[in-house]
Amino acid sequence: MEPEKMRRAPKAVVVGGSIAGLSCAHALISAGWQVTVIEKSGAAPSGSPTGAGLGLDPQSLEIVGRWISNPDLLRDITLPLTIDLNQAIDSAKKMSWTLARDESCNFRAAHWADLHSVIYKALPPGIVLWGHQFLSFQISNDKSSVLTKSRILQTDEIVEIVGDLLVAADGCLSTIRQHFLPNFNLRYSGYIGWRGVLDFSGEENSDTMVGIRRAYPELGHCLYFDLADRTHCGFYELRNRRLNWIWFVNVPEPETKEKSMTLKASNDMVQKMFEEAERIWVPELAKVIKETKQPFINVIYDADPLPQLFWDNVVLVGDAAHPVAPNGARSTNMSILDAETLGLCLKKWGLENLATALQEFQTIRHPVITKQVLHSRLVGRLKQGLPLQDNTAFDPKTASPDECKRLQHRNMPYFEHAPTSI
Ligand SMILES: Cc1cc2nc3c(=O)[nH]c(=O)nc-3n(C[C@H](O)[C@H](O)[C@H](O)COP(=O)(O)OP(=O)(O)OC[C@H]3O[C@@H](n4cnc5c(N)ncnc54)[C@H](O)[C@@H]3O)c2cc1C
Incomplete structure (x- = not known):
């Protein structure tokens, strides 16, 4: 040299x-x-x-x-996600039951911008x-x-x-x-993700917030996944009075310019999504989705x-x-x-x-x-x-307990620790 x-x-x-x-x-x-x-x-x-x-x-x-x-700064912008909970939803009866629950998840939730x-x-x-x-x-x-x-x-x-x-x-x-x-x-996954963040500052006691906390009492330290028929929605609380949700929907690959990952949704698309949310999810979650300003679409590729x-x-x-x-x-x-x-x-x-x-x-x-x-x-x-x-x-209505365990985050290879040196 x-x-x-x-x-x-x-x-x-x-x-x-x-x-x-x-x-x-x-x-x-x-x-x-x-x-x-x-x-x-x-x-x-x-x-x-x-x-x-x-x-x-x-x-x-x-x-x-x-x-x-x-490290305090990180604690200030995050909330714990100690529980990883997958639940089945019966859309017709608006009933839910636990598929898999892990109480030692140990993740924390952050907003990307924070x-x-x-x-x-x-x-x-x-x-x-x-x-x-x-x-x-x-x-x-x-x-x-x-x-x-x-x-x-x-x-x-x-x-x-x-x-x-x-x-x-x-x-x-x-x-x-x-x-x-x-x-x-890139390879299209077969589904898109509707996503959004509900800002509930000043609305802590609204019907929507009281309802969602009653239906999902572990919000604030739980990573919830609701699974219905060939669709699922993940949601959790973020710091500063926000609820984050992402709802995956199986659709043919959308036409996008240069495989853009994020799509702005038209009013018409948002309206249809709201109607579907009411049909599929429990009313408390549908309400959160409906009150979220500017939900957007991530087209999922890997x-x-x-x-x-x-x-x-x-x-x-x-x-x-x-x-x-x-x-x-x-x-x-x-x-x-x-x-x-x-x-x-x-x-x-x-x-x-x-x-x-x-x-x-x-x-x-x-x-x-x-x-x-x-x-x-x-x-x-x-x-x-x-x-x-x-x-x-996988069918949440008929899955055995062992099959349900496959849903858990902790099955991710190197979940506990990935090597950083030889
Ligand atoms: C604005 C934004 C918001 C996001 N929000 C979320 C979120 O809420 N949740 C989540 O899980 N993930 C989010 N992501 C994705 C997340 O950051 C990534 O999936 C992950 O962290 C890996 O990040 P990355 O830096 O590899 O890629 P990316 O986050 O995609 O960043 C790539 C960066 O490269 C820049 N770039 C690309 N081409 C050029 C070029 N020619 N010249 C100069 N710069 C270029 C882009 O502007 C971008 O900032 C977001 C990404 C962005 C850019």
């Missing part, structure tokens, strides 16, 4: 300033790297209008708590270049550096940034991944596990590396683990052994990612009553 390179701190260019990109910034800075994050959104999301809820597992909570040097905000605010200033759209990259002939080009969206100016490593945290539709795997395709996670000095992390169905609460947790593992490998091997570091990252993460992506797919299909590999389908 050139003497100049050995003297200075190694530099990474991270594309994408969402959870995976910002997590990598923390992990790489801890490993002694300089980091620049390129993000096309104009500014850090403020308040909580962006996104909805997510579940953080204990390992991610410990890692993020360390990055932000203040989590993003605490991770972002704990970074040194100036790390993230907001309003920069990444355009292309070129690996140097000796493979020792990567030149990136981005456009500043406000001025149209093109900027070039060179790094020793390019980290692709550009999400499910990653263009960097597409460069290496041009035939890679992908078969990628054959590899790095090429020369370009590495994939987060949804770019593993598009995954949301039914195992994995996406954000996997992104945090990717970042932590990458940081540890880079620290262990240093820039002079970058290839070994990336190989070790892949050796640690690939088996975990592979199993978790495939298991999340299985859980989604089980809960949606879609045909499984053996051509059977």
Whole structure:
């Protein structure tokens, strides 16, 4: 290695300033790297209008708590999800019964924007270049550096940034991944997710809130899943008087521009969804859904596990590396683990052994990612009553206790702990 390179701190260019990109910034800075994050959104999301809820597992909570040097901040933006409860719903009789109950789930619920905000605010200033759209990259002939080009969206100016490593945290539709795997395709899951967050500030004693707390008394520390005939709805409480819900509906693949993940729903679609909610769910849950402002649709895609996670000095992390169905609460947790593992490998091997570091990252993460992506797919299909590999389908009305146990989060491979080093 050139003497100049050995003297200075190694530099990474991270594309994408969402959870995976910002997590990598923390992990790489801890490993002694300089980091620049390129993000096309104009500014850090403020308040909580962006996104909805997510579940953080204990390992991610410990890692993020360390990055932000203040675990109390994480407690302040999350609520416990100690119980993982799957219930069957008889839509005609509006009755429910327990299918599977796990009282040691140990997750915590956060709003995406709150989590993003605490991770972002704990970074040194100036790390993230907001309003920069990444355009292309070129690996140097000796493979020792990567030149990136981005456009500043406000001025149209093109900027070039060179790094020793390019980290692709550009999400499910990653263009960097597409460069290496041009035939890679996302796979439609067979269902969409209607989702929303009901803000009940000032409405704590409304009929809706009194009703839902009576029907679901463990809200505030329980991850509820209601399963009806080939459909299911997950919901839980978030900090600051909010209820998060996501209702999965089996439909043919919607036509979207460039496989967009989020669809804005027309008034007509929302109206029809409300009518269906009344038909399928118990009245208390239907009411919560009906009173939620601006429910939106996530079209659910995942992908078969990628054959590899790095090429020369370009590495994939987060949804770019593993598009995954949301039914195992994995996406954000996997992104945090990717970042932590990458940081540890880079620290262990240093820039002079970058290839070994990336190989070790892949050796640690690939088996975990592979199993978790495939298991999340299985859980989604089980809960949606879609045909499984053996051509059977899960039916909450007839399922045996052993079959019901398959619904639980704790069956996720590496549920207790995923390795971050060899
Ligand atoms: C605005 C937003 C809200 C979300 N809300 C939720 C939620 O409520 N619940 C949940 O479970 N998950 C949510 N997610 C998804 C969640 O963040 C991811 O599934 C998971 O955390 C993995 O994150 P990621 O960083 O790999 O991918 P993503 O979160 O998809 O982030 C990819 C980032 O890359 C940026 N990017 C892409 N292409 C370019 C480019 N060419 N130039 C510059 N930047 C680029 C995008 O703007 C985005 O910020 C949300 C994602 C976003 C972006």
